[in-house]
Amino acid sequence: MSSSGHGHTPAAWTGVIISFIGFCVAGAFMVLANVTGFWAGIVLIGLGAVVGGVMRLAGLGSEPKRSAAPVAAVAQPQEG
Template structure:
């Protein structure tokens, strides 16, 4: 997956960040028994996907036709030398 640079965009990082905050809110709400706050946290987590998609459509995602592949390394791999 790292060879294709999957998710290395502003849209992806923002979407994951918003979802992470939503899951943190839901987790805290489970410790402090608050079903309403759990629901709010899960809604915020779901909004992370929407934010990521909207930002991608606005041009902050992976550009169509661009292939972010890792360049092959010409370095000799580190090994035991056997």
């Protein structure tokens, strides 16, 4: 399990699940030689990204991690 919590949010899971369904739909219709169904699957893949982004903006995603200050910027005690 990741210590950063990357992707363990409702927004991430929802976006990935919708995109995965779109991938499966596009793949199935590509094998069936159905152009309309293929493009419907591609639209679902994009919809998954949009839904995940909207959910993140609504507060269902993880907060961006603030990195610690660089070591060089931290005051060092001077020896003398």
